[in-house]
Every structure is written in C-alpha cells, then in structure tokens.
Amino acid sequence: MTLDEILNTADNRLTLIVGNGVNRYANAGNTNSWRDLLLDMARRHLPEHAHDFPTGISTTEFFDVLSLQAKSSNADSSLQKEFCKPIRGWLSFDHHRRIVDWARHNNSPILTTNFDTALSQACGAILQHVTTEGFTDFYPWSTYYGHGPLPRPSEGFGVWHMNGMAQYHRSVRLGLTHYMGSVQRVRDWMHRGGTSRLFSSERAIDTWRGRSTWLDAVFRNDLAIVGLALDEVEVFIRWLLIERARLYIKFPSLKRKAWYIDTNDHTATGKGIFLSGVGVTPIMESNYDGIYAASGWKV
Structure with missing residues (x-):
C-alpha cells in the first residue's frame, strides 16, 4: 500500500500519529526545531x-x-x-493545514509527539477536555485541541499531545526519567485494578481508566504513523506498541491495523524487525513530498 491508498480507503477509525518530521519539512524547518x-x-x-x-x-x-x-x-x-x-512562536504551514483538514474531514484524531501548537493553529482549534476529573497539568492526557466536545478520543477529531504540551510546561516529556514516569502511569492502568484494568477482558476497552485519554485512540483505532523516527530513544511509544500487540494477541477481536510511513526501507533493519513484531506495516515513500504533499490529504 501507499500513504495515498491508506488515506483514501481508511474508515473513520484511523488515528494519525504525527512526529517531529512535520516541523522539519519545507519552510517549517527554519522556525520549528x-x-x-x-x-x-x-x-x-x-x-x-x-x-x-x-x-x-x-x-x-x-x-x-x-x-x-x-x-x-x-x-x-x-x-x-x-x-x-x-x-509559542512556532508557525503553521500549508502541510500542517493539509494534514489537519484531512483529519477534520474524516473525523480522525491526531496524536502528536510534538509540544507546539502548529497543528491546532492550522485549524483554529482551542483547548478542550474530555473530562476534568482528576486533572493534573503533569499528565493532561484528557485534554486536546479541537472544536467541540468528544464522547471519547478515538471517535472524533482532536489534536492530542502524547508527550505533553507547551500549554502546561510540567507535562513536557523531555528526559528519560519523564518517559519512564509515563510508562509507569499507563502500566498501572493496564495491568492493575482488577476489572478496571485494560487487560482484564475484551469489554474493558470501554471502561478502563485510559478510555477518556488519548490512549483510547491508540488501542481502539487503526494507526498511520508519519514524521516519527521511532528509533530506540522513543521508549514510551515503542512500549505502547508492544502492549498494543500483546492486547490483540490476548483479545483478537480488538485487533486493528497500523502503518509506519517513511522514506527508508526498514525491511532488513532492527527497526523493521520491531515494526513487524508489533504488527505495524512499513510503507516506503520515495521522498518527503510523497508524505507531506501526498494527494491523499486533499479533501
């Protein structure tokens, strides 16, 4: 498959995971680093x-x-x-708007590892909360940028910040210690708490503690990963993909697809072994225009 095919054939259960590559493409690389x-x-x-x-x-x-x-x-x-x-001075560009317009049109969530608001600025989205119960500016995982309320993160458009957002500086995950804290937090929600834990039953995906957070869009939707190196330093996201694969092995009825879009061939690399092991299909585009200027983004 190509990125265009994924964008043109995906149902409204597709989550976009957008990495720092979107801030390095074209003119964005001069301002957003x-x-x-x-x-x-x-x-x-x-x-x-x-x-x-x-x-x-x-x-x-x-x-x-x-x-x-x-x-x-x-x-x-x-x-x-x-x-x-x-x-706060980083800018939105045409390719930011293309991605966001597609996501809005298809009612798809965007999860980004970036801390800036370039994606949300591209569509005038404002800060929203699925719930404010138990809110902490250290882990504002039920907070997103959007245009209205969402019943749950996997079921509509919103821009979610996986590693924290500049709006809440204490939420920004910059160090390895920060990543380990995120892993510990999610692991408790997955594997502790009796019937409230994600791995307790198939039905738990609708009731577990992560249901009102961006994690819902990771485990419940198909994934298209763009602009993300996903190398060894991405400890938190790699671990989430491992847990996602483990969940689908335990409960096959929950299984969803995932694609990793890049300009390199990872077939014979360690990254390729990792991707295939966690159920993510690598898609190679010939250049970055094939990713950020793909015709599939047009709505």
Missing part, C-alpha cells in the same frame, strides 16, 4: 557540549544530564518552562 532549543539550553547550562549532541548519549538522557547539572529540587520544571517559552 526542538533540537535547536535543546542545544540553546545546553549553551547556557553545559557550554562545553553546546556545539552538538555528543555521540553515546540520547537526547532524552542529555536533558536529564542538564537537569542534574542544575542541582536544584525544581530543576526539571524550570528547564521545561525554559524549553516551552520559544515554542
């Missing part, structure tokens, strides 16, 4: 390593090192706030 933001922070806090990320350390670990060097009890929160401030 979270890597540059981290390097700018390094110039202030670790100037000896500010020229580029050194080999042997991931970007998430790099943030944890910055936090450790700050040597204060609220270092994480201060760095997160510092990181989010310039993000």
Whole structure:
C-alpha cells in the first residue's frame, strides 16, 4: 500500500500519529526545531557540549544530564518552562493545514509527539477536555485541541499531545526519567485494578481508566504513523506498541491495523524487525513530498 491508498480507503477509525518530521519539512524547518532549543539550553547550562549532541548519549538522557547539572529540587520544571517559552512562536504551514483538514474531514484524531501548537493553529482549534476529573497539568492526557466536545478520543477529531504540551510546561516529556514516569502511569492502568484494568477482558476497552485519554485512540483505532523516527530513544511509544500487540494477541477481536510511513526501507533493519513484531506495516515513500504533499490529504 501507499500513504495515498491508506488515506483514501481508511474508515473513520484511523488515528494519525504525527512526529517531529512535520516541523522539519519545507519552510517549517527554519522556525520549528526542538533540537535547536535543546542545544540553546545546553549553551547556557553545559557550554562545553553546546556545539552538538555528543555521540553515546540520547537526547532524552542529555536533558536529564542538564537537569542534574542544575542541582536544584525544581530543576526539571524550570528547564521545561525554559524549553516551552520559544515554542509559542512556532508557525503553521500549508502541510500542517493539509494534514489537519484531512483529519477534520474524516473525523480522525491526531496524536502528536510534538509540544507546539502548529497543528491546532492550522485549524483554529482551542483547548478542550474530555473530562476534568482528576486533572493534573503533569499528565493532561484528557485534554486536546479541537472544536467541540468528544464522547471519547478515538471517535472524533482532536489534536492530542502524547508527550505533553507547551500549554502546561510540567507535562513536557523531555528526559528519560519523564518517559519512564509515563510508562509507569499507563502500566498501572493496564495491568492493575482488577476489572478496571485494560487487560482484564475484551469489554474493558470501554471502561478502563485510559478510555477518556488519548490512549483510547491508540488501542481502539487503526494507526498511520508519519514524521516519527521511532528509533530506540522513543521508549514510551515503542512500549505502547508492544502492549498494543500483546492486547490483540490476548483479545483478537480488538485487533486493528497500523502503518509506519517513511522514506527508508526498514525491511532488513532492527527497526523493521520491531515494526513487524508489533504488527505495524512499513510503507516506503520515495521522498518527503510523497508524505507531506501526498494527494491523499486533499479533501
């Protein structure tokens, strides 16, 4: 299949997972760079390593090192706030609007790993909540950008921020420690709590604690993943895909499809082994225009 075919034949149970690639395509790369933001922070806090990320350390670990060097009890929160401030100036471009227009037209949720509001700005979406019960600005997972109320995240358009949003700086997942916290939180919802846990029965997908969060759109819908490296540093999302596959093995009636769209052939790579192992089909486009300017986005 191609991305065009997926977009033209998918039912309204398709979730788009959009990574940082959308902010590196065309003119967006000149304004929307979270890597540059981290390097700018390094110039202030670790100037000896500010020229580029050194080999042997991931970007998430790099943030944890910055936090450790700050040597204060609220270092994480201060760095997160510092990181989010310039993000408010990031811009939307034509390809942001194409993706969002398709999702709105097809009533499909967008889950993004990005912290900025370029996607929601592209359609004038505003902050909404499925529920405010138990709300925390550390994990605002029932909060999205949209145009009205949603009965549940998997059943309508909204822009959801998987790794946190600049609106709530404490929610932004930048360090490995942050990722591990997210894993721990979701694992409890999946595997603890008797009949309220996701893995307790087929019917639990309609009642578990993650039902009102963006997690609902991961486990209940087909997935099309674009602009996401999905490499080893993406510990949280990779783990979610593993758990998704385990859920479908236990309850085959819940199974949904997934595609990973990229410009590289991952067939003989470790990433290819991972994708096939968790039930995600790789789709290779010849270039980035084939992803962000695909005719399938037209509505």
